[in-house]
Amino acid sequence: MDTTQRTDQQRSADRRRRELLEAADRVVLRDGPQASMNAIAAEAGITKPILYRHFGDKGGLYAALAKRHTDALLDSLRAALDAPADRRERVEATLDTYLAAIEARPQVYRFLMHPAEGGQPGDPGFDVGKHSAPLLRRMGEELAQVIEERLDLGPGGQQLARVWGHGIVGMMHAAGDWWLGERPCSRTELVRSLADLLWGRLATVDDRLGGPGF
Amino acid sequence: MDTTQRTDQQRSADRRRRELLEAADRVVLRDGPQASMNAIAAEAGITKPILYRHFGDKGGLYAALAKRHTDALLDSLRAALDAPADRRERVEATLDTYLAAIEARPQVYRFLMHPAEGGQPGDPGFDVGKHSAPLLRRMGEELAQVIEERLDLGPGGQQLARVWGHGIVGMMHAAGDWWLGERPCSRTELVRSLADLLWGRLATVDDRLGGPGF
DNA sequence: CGTGCATGTTACTTGCGGTAACCGCAGTCT
DNA sequence: AGACTGCGGTTACCGCAAGTAACATGCACG
Numbered sequence A, B: 001m002d003t004t005q006r007t008d009q010q011r012s013a014d015r016r017r018r019e020l021l022e023a024a025d026r027v028v029l030r031d032g033p034q035a036s037m038n039a040i041a042a043e044a045g046i047t048k049p050i051l052y053r054h055f056g057d058k059g060g061l062y063a064a065l066a067k068r069h070t071d072a073l074l075d076s077l078r079a080a081l082d083a084p085a086d087r088r089e090r091v092e093a094t095l096d097t098y099l100a101a102i103e104a105r106p107q108v109y110r111f112l113m114h115p116a117e118g119g120q121p122g123d124p125g126f127d128v129g130k131h132s133a134p135l136l137r138r139m140g141e142e143l144a145q146v147i148e149e150r151l152d153l154g155p156g157g158q159q160l161a162r163v164w165g166h167g168i169v170g171m172m173h174a175a176g177d178w179w180l181g182e183r184p185c186s187r188t189e190l191v192r193s194l195a196d197l198l199w200g201r202l203a204t205v206d207d208r209l210g211g212p213g214f
Numbered sequence C: 001c002g003t004g005c006a007t008g009t010t011a012c013t014t015g016c017g018g019t020a021a022c023c024g025c026a027g028t029c030t
Numbered sequence D: 001a002g003a004c005t006g007c008g009g010t011t012a013c014c015g016c017a018a019g020t021a022a023c024a025t026g027c028a029c030g
Helices: A002-034 A037-043 A048-055 A058-082 A087-104 A106-113 A134-150 A157-182 A187-198 B002-034 B037-043 B048-055 B058-082 B087-104 B106-113 B134-150 B157-182 B187-198
Strands: none
Touching: A002 A037, A002 A048, A002 A058, A002 A106, A037 A048, A037 A058, A048 A058, A058 A087, A058 A106, A058 A134, A087 A106, A087 A157, A087 A187, A106 A134, A106 A157, A134 A157, A134 B157, A157 A187, A157 B134, A157 B157, A157 B187, A187 B157, B002 B037, B002 B048, B002 B058, B002 B106, B037 B048, B037 B058, B048 B058, B058 B087, B058 B106, B058 B134, B087 B106, B087 B157, B087 B187, B106 B134, B106 B157, B134 B157, B157 B187
């Protein structure tokens, strides 16, 4: 019964944790990445120290929250990647899925990408080595794995796949970020342009008249 | 004489400003993106309010500092872009230049990429819409311009060039960030892999045996 | 009943961005 | 000379957010 009690407690703790995460989600969706711990606690109907008991520090809460969204997004991306179509179509579907996601919930997206990692706690041991958003890294690694699994890249293929994974993800991210800010064209146009880039059009397009090309 | 006096003052103010920027540079190089205004002021041998008189707020100082480095980096990139060689070589040179820069001074690079934009001033009007690092945007626009100037992309070419500019820059950035953290290969290898990606190898490589390719 | 133990609170500390108010010294005007 | 002004500088402060210590409460178990 000690065990049953433990599990009971653990269950309730997990439920609580989820409620807290959903509250955090709501407030982040409303206030953006600058959501304060106080605000999140208030939204959850409790006070700060409980948050800290559950998540350690803000980074912990961020990590938990990010994991949820990242997992969800990665699931969508995997689905697009696994669709029964040719390579180009799958690439386009994946790009479109990502762009649709960031378009649908820009606030969450910004939170994931810009954790505002600066730490000014008395303790300077905050991990400064952490820099870019974990989301990018995870997407990069994931894509790398898919590439490596499915394409025959020859010797050194694993490394090449990782470079490509991170590179493609970065391309998607930067273009998406820019597009989200300026909305210079439709989503489908953007997808086509990026896919064209990935398909090597940069290498084959002609120079402009009167000078050496790019 | 009013004018001469004004210019004198302006000169000295500009000199001061430069000194301050160099001090800020030093401390950012030492402490990373989390450098505090106090620390910067101390390094410059003065106190906070002067910094604020010169730069308005932290964002202003960041912007000034970022402009310096961004300008310098963009100059290098332009040089690489303008080298007398064929397109592929120029692309590789550009990638290598960027990677060499971030490799040489990772702290500055992190500062530029992650301004820790969160604003908690009493004034809530802080521009939350600003998100990703201006450096990325500027590089993207710059590259877009070069692409648009030199390549004949047909109708809609300007838009395509911008997408590509931001996309390529993002690819470079994400791959570089990952590489800087894990150092999985040499810089030249990374450059080759990225250039291969840009050259459309993704589209032409064979599927792995036994399943549909990526 | 009292003893754990998890849950919750209030009240505090620290450190940062940002500002107000004051200081002192050049030069200038009368 | 002596009051006026502008500018580089400082101290001392506000507000706010992260994070913590210490105290309160409810509930199972012996």
